[in-house]
Amino acid sequence: MAHDIAALKARLAGIALEDNPALVRQKSRDFFWYSPTLKRQLDTVAGEIIATPSSEGEVLRILEACFALGIPVTPRGAGTGNYGQAMPLAGGLVLDMSGLDKVLEVAPGRVRAQAGAIIADIDTACRSSGQEVRLHPSTYRTASIGGFIAGGSGGVGSITWGGLRDLGNIIRLRIATLEATPRLLELSGEEVEKVAHAYGTNGIILEVEMPLAPAYDWIEAIIGFEDLNRAAAFANALGEQDAILKKLLSVIAAPLPQDYFLRHRKYLPAGQHVVLAMIAPIASAAFDSFTARWGGNVLFHSDRAGTEEARGLPPLYELAWNHTTLRALRVDPAITYLQTLYPFPDQLALVARIHEELGDEVPAHLEFVRFDGKITCFGLPLVRFTDEARLEAIIARHEALGIPVFNPHRYTLEEGGMKQTDAVQLAFKRETDPAGLLNPGKMIAWENPDFDFATGRTYLFPGLSAQA
Amino acid sequence: MAHDIAALKARLAGIALEDNPALVRQKSRDFFWYSPTLKRQLDTVAGEIIATPSSEGEVLRILEACFALGIPVTPRGAGTGNYGQAMPLAGGLVLDMSGLDKVLEVAPGRVRAQAGAIIADIDTACRSSGQEVRLHPSTYRTASIGGFIAGGSGGVGSITWGGLRDLGNIIRLRIATLEATPRLLELSGEEVEKVAHAYGTNGIILEVEMPLAPAYDWIEAIIGFEDLNRAAAFANALGEQDAILKKLLSVIAAPLPQDYFLRHRKYLPAGQHVVLAMIAPIASAAFDSFTARWGGNVLFHSDRAGTEEARGLPPLYELAWNHTTLRALRVDPAITYLQTLYPFPDQLALVARIHEELGDEVPAHLEFVRFDGKITCFGLPLVRFTDEARLEAIIARHEALGIPVFNPHRYTLEEGGMKQTDAVQLAFKRETDPAGLLNPGKMIAWENPDFDFATGRTYLFPGLSAQA
Ligand SMILES: Cc1cc2nc3c(=O)[nH]c(=O)nc-3n(C[C@H](O)[C@H](O)[C@H](O)COP(=O)(O)OP(=O)(O)OC[C@H]3O[C@@H](n4cnc5c(N)ncnc54)[C@H](O)[C@@H]3O)c2cc1C
Numbered sequence: 001m002a003h004d005i006a007a008l009k010a011r012l013a014g015i016a017l018e019d020n021p022a023l024v025r026q027k028s029r030d031f032f033w034y035s036p037t038l039k040r041q042l043d044t045v046a047g048e049i050i051a052t053p054s055s056e057g058e059v060l061r062i063l064e065a066c067f068a069l070g071i072p073v074t075p076r077g078a079g080t081g082n083y084g085q086a087m088p089l090a091g092g093l094v095l096d097m098s099g100l101d102k103v104l105e106v107a108p109g110r111v112r113a114q115a116g117a118i119i120a121d122i123d124t125a126c127r128s129s130g131q132e133v134r135l136h137p138s139t140y141r142t143a144s145i146g147g148f149i150a151g152g153s154g155g156v157g158s159i160t161w162g163g164l165r166d167l168g169n170i171i172r173l174r175i176a177t178l179e180a181t182p183r184l185l186e187l188s189g190e191e192v193e194k195v196a197h198a199y200g201t202n203g204i205i206l207e208v209e210m211p212l213a214p215a216y217d218w219i220e221a222i223i224g225f226e227d228l229n230r231a232a233a234f235a236n237a238l239g240e241q242d243a244i245l246k247k248l249l250s251v252i253a254a255p256l257p258q259d260y261f262l263r264h265r266k267y268l269p270a271g272q273h274v275v276l277a278m279i280a281p282i283a284s285a286a287f288d289s290f291t292a293r294w295g296g297n298v299l300f301h302s303d304r305a306g307t308e309e310a311r312g313l314p315p316l317y318e319l320a321w322n323h324t325t326l327r328a329l330r331v332d333p334a335i336t337y338l339q340t341l342y343p344f345p346d347q348l349a350l351v352a353r354i355h356e357e358l359g360d361e362v363p364a365h366l367e368f369v370r371f372d373g374k375i376t377c378f379g380l381p382l383v384r385f386t387d388e389a390r391l392e393a394i395i396a397r398h399e400a401l402g403i404p405v406f407n408p409h410r411y412t413l414e415e416g417g418m419k420q421t422d423a424v425q426l427a428f429k430r431e432t433d434p435a436g437l438l439n440p441g442k443m444i445a446w447e448n449p450d451f452d453f454a455t456g457r458t459y460l461f462p463g464l465s466a467q468a
Numbered sequence: 469m470a471h472d473i474a475a476l477k478a479r480l481a482g483i484a485l486e487d488n489p490a491l492v493r494q495k496s497r498d499f500f501w502y503s504p505t506l507k508r509q510l511d512t513v514a515g516e517i518i519a520t521p522s523s524e525g526e527v528l529r530i531l532e533a534c535f536a537l538g539i540p541v542t543p544r545g546a547g548t549g550n551y552g553q554a555m556p557l558a559g560g561l562v563l564d565m566s567g568l569d570k571v572l573e574v575a576p577g578r579v580r581a582q583a584g585a586i587i588a589d590i591d592t593a594c595r596s597s598g599q600e601v602r603l604h605p606s607t608y609r610t611a612s613i614g615g616f617i618a619g620g621s622g623g624v625g626s627i628t629w630g631g632l633r634d635l636g637n638i639i640r641l642r643i644a645t646l647e648a649t650p651r652l653l654e655l656s657g658e659e660v661e662k663v664a665h666a667y668g669t670n671g672i673i674l675e676v677e678m679p680l681a682p683a684y685d686w687i688e689a690i691i692g693f694e695d696l697n698r699a700a701a702f703a704n705a706l707g708e709q710d711a712i713l714k715k716l717l718s719v720i721a722a723p724l725p726q727d728y729f730l731r732h733r734k735y736l737p738a739g740q741h742v743v744l745a746m747i748a749p750i751a752s753a754a755f756d757s758f759t760a761r762w763g764g765n766v767l768f769h770s771d772r773a774g775t776e777e778a779r780g781l782p783p784l785y786e787l788a789w790n791h792t793t794l795r796a797l798r799v800d801p802a803i804t805y806l807q808t809l810y811p812f813p814d815q816l817a818l819v820a821r822i823h824e825e826l827g828d829e830v831p832a833h834l835e836f837v838r839f840d841g842k843i844t845c846f847g848l849p850l851v852r853f854t855d856e857a858r859l860e861a862i863i864a865r866h867e868a869l870g871i872p873v874f875n876p877h878r879y880t881l882e883e884g885g886m887k888q889t890d891a892v893q894l895a896f897k898r899e900t901d902p903a904g905l906l907n908p909g910k911m912i913a914w915e916n917p918d919f920d921f922a923t924g925r926t927y928l929f930p931g932l933s934a935q936a
């Protein structure tokens with residue numbers, strides 16, 4: 001890593017820079033430590049300098065300078081990714097986008113914002129129009145919209161709107177390339193797939209245009225069942241109620257809620273498997289009828305909790321998605337997790353099957369979503385971690401049963417995803433990052449075109465061993 | 469029919485009444501003539517007097533008087549039903565609800581209106597809030613909201629929100645009973661199922677509260693395919709695109725569009741099977757990408773048609789749902805139709821199968837919807853009518869292949885629906901209409917509890933032969 005940081009600083013006069021090693025190290029990390037594997041692999045990773053531009057013009061100056069000097073550029077939103085996505089494996093410059101945080105325009109059905117804007121702040125700006133973003137990660141209050149698009153996949157809202165990369169969930173992106181003279185490109189329609197969930201390897205997102213949905217004071221409910229399969233069947237059936245508008249539908253097996261949802265604990269009797277639901281107030285009576293038909297125990301209902309009592313509680317979505325894992329980790333640092341898909345139409349049978357076999361070691365956490373037009377569920381099961389070999393065996397067992405695993409213990413796009421080259425993203429990287437300086441080490445297809453995914457071998461970015 | 473109409477008139481002084489036989493006959497009819505069978509059976513049906521109340525108080529006075537005098541009461545919205553639902557089979561009073569047409573309250577996510585309000589007028593009142601009703605029949609510009617709830621089933625919007633009776637698509641109903649002293653009842657949650665699609669046999673709907681969705685200037689598109697099965701597969705796949713917000717998704721086999729969509733004819737080359745789609749403008753680019761992937765021919769796109777040119781065209785939804793049938797009937801009075809369901813997950817195979825066998829005699833018209841959480845399609849195929857026996861044979865053939873038929877050639881709730889007693893609606897009628905005076909002859913379970921649906925025999929209301 002012989003990057004000429006001094007020359008870079010000279011070229012970037014007037015732009016906020018930081019090269020204090022402690023601060024640089026801090027801004028070179030994300031939630032990679034969720035994974036014991038990534039923790040081992042990435043703990044020493046650090047960039048060499050942080051730049052925090054406050055305008056598009058400054059971003060372009062930074063990109064031009066880095067290209068000229070051959071310095072890697074790793075974009076960073078809020079650093080809440082949990083696969084080391086935002087970690088600069090080859091050192092160089094960390095491009096902190098938090099200074100580009102303006103909400104530019106709110107219109108019926110859509111919002112335009114700079115990539116560094118915090119998602120919750122976007123919603124605040126939309127609120128007076130009665131609208132909010134369709135989808136957000138459970139890190140809503142801290143994550144940036146650009147980081148969500150480049151590094152996330154869906155979350156709260158996916159029960160109605162599907163995944164973030166589904167055609168129509170991102171209207172338009174404005175990006176900058178990393179070339180001698182960086183270009184600005186506008187992508188819409190299917191073109192957004194070129195950079196959505198590409199970890200910033202083929203363009204810096206400057207501005208986004210996202211669809212909006214009506215904003216509600218969502219009812220938060222926790223429904224309990226004695227039996228996990230019944231809880232899952234209830235959630236599935238509620239998901240299939242097309243007219244009951246909802247934003248979250250999670251199932252969490254006992255004893256996880258009782259052990260880890262500390263501030264909600266008084267609502268959670270021992271043995272109850274819980275369904276977390278966010279329901280539009282207009283559907284309140286319909287939801288009550290539906291829950292009663294299923295014999296669900298209403299353990300918590302935000303409309304019926306006293307305001308005093310509700311004040312101390314985190315929002316319900318901060319018990320769900322990857323926040324379930326976070327709450328578990330806070331109590332028991334030996335916990336880790338997986339990300340799985342229970343494919344339609346066998347989702348309930350597969351949940352029952354794997355839970356019967358591994359339920360104590362891999363307790364269930366399901367997130368129901370719309371997926372290709374059907375209701376099914378992702379799993380974010382917790383894992384009582386022993387060693388990496390056992391973790392691999394658990395993954396293999398899931399896959400043998402027909403439950404694909406999106407491995408959250410890998411830092412590359414392909415290994416954490418579909419285990420194959422994304423030809424569109426690769427081709428786009430050839431256009432936008434000819435020197436391969438954008439977030440190096442994350443796209444195997446670029447770094448090692450001959451890598452054979454079929455072997456099951458883990459990809460190790462050579463640049464990383466250079467750092468260690 | 470020895471109803472004491474003179475005594476009734478005396479009691480109803482001050483309320484708008486009409487007993488001119490020509491006018492009474494006119495307001496005793498609906499679109500029953502869509503069906504050659506119903507046309508034969510119901511052509512002579514007429515009430516004895518029309519009352520047009522202008523307030524809830526007047527409705528209650530009418531109901532009290534009719535109960536006292538034993539006079540049947542058949543509610544009427546706009547009379548656009550097409551199974552003779554609103555026709556007074558036992559004579560008596562037709563309760564014209566068109567005077568109760570006020571929009572009472574528009575709030576985020578919901579609207580409260582009187583039952584006689586025209587659906588398009590409700591949307592006009594909601595428009596300044598950026599909202600519109602979720603669902604409407606293709607008779608949007610003429611039908612009343614109360615008539616839709618009592619007599620309809622879904623339509624434009626069902627591709628996103630499912631059927632009208634799905635829990636959550638009706639928030640609350642306020643109804644009046646027909647008793648010595650009529651009562652007012654409020655129904656919410658699953659209670660609304662007691663009177664939704666009950667043809668007004670067990671309560672007069674006075675006021676409704678309906679959920680709202682964001683209003684858009686929906687893009688209207690007509691996409692053509694050489695092959696019907698490809699058109700259906702495209703529509704199915706577009707339906708499954710969770711993030712492309714849409715309001716209508718219909719498939720109409722050639723040569724129907726060419727023969728019957730007269731004002732759109734210049735857009736419709738011979739041989740093209742068409743998909744009609746209403747798409748939210750925010751999904752425009754996504755929809756274009758999706759259509760291009762499928763190789764669909766964009767025959768018409770409202771955003772790209774000249775305004776002059778577009779001025780002469782009916783709204784796209786007036787080519788769809790039962791308006792397809794209406795347009796065919798206008799050109800060829802010998803046409804009739806069926807209402808079918810192609811059950812998920814076999815919908816495309818069933819469409820292909822039946823069309824291959826009967827496509828010339830029963831050309832396909834599909835309406836894609838969300839149904840129990842999945843995308844599938846209803847059929848409203850046209851039928852080149854020869855005689856009633858052949859029509860029955862066509863119905864039997866559909867059912868033999870596993871395509872349920874909701875027979876639109878029957879005037880009873882059960883025969884046009886699930887061919888079984890709705891125990892909830894029957895029990896409610898016992899409470900709300902103890903004398904059986906509300907819309908007599910429409911609920912077999914009430915008129916003839918021993919009727920055996922299994923025989924396949926058509927129910928004939930005895931009161932009807934008394935009229936003929
Ligand atoms: C407790 C917890 C819960 C979570 N829940 C969810 C969830 O529900 N759903 C979900 O999808 N994820 C979830 N995540 C992961 C993560 O929080 C989200 O994806 C989040 O949206 C990332 O935003 P960020 O601003 O923190 O991005 P960062 O972590 O800073 O960056 C993410 C990736 O995007 C790249 N990037 C950032 N900004 C840009 C830009 N402007 N242009 C190009 N590339 C850029 C980075 O290089 C990196 O590869 C969770 C993580 C945690 C720790």
Ligand SMILES: Cc1cc2nc3c(=O)[nH]c(=O)nc-3n(C[C@H](O)[C@H](O)[C@H](O)COP(=O)(O)OP(=O)(O)OC[C@H]3O[C@@H](n4cnc5c(N)ncnc54)[C@H](O)[C@@H]3O)c2cc1C
Binds near residue numbers: 610624668
């Ligand atoms: C061209 C055409 C297209 C159509 N498209 C559709 C469609 O897309 N979807 C669909 O569902 N239907 C459709 N229909 C049927 C019909 O138009 C609709 O269901 C419409 O909503 C009925 O409303 P209306 O006011 O005309 O009711 P009416 O026909 O007057 O009444 C319908 C039924 O409701 C009862 N009723 C009316 N008002 C009340 C009240 N206040 N309280 C209790 N009972 C009451 C009547 O007694 C009758 O049984 C179509 C019909 C035609 C002719």
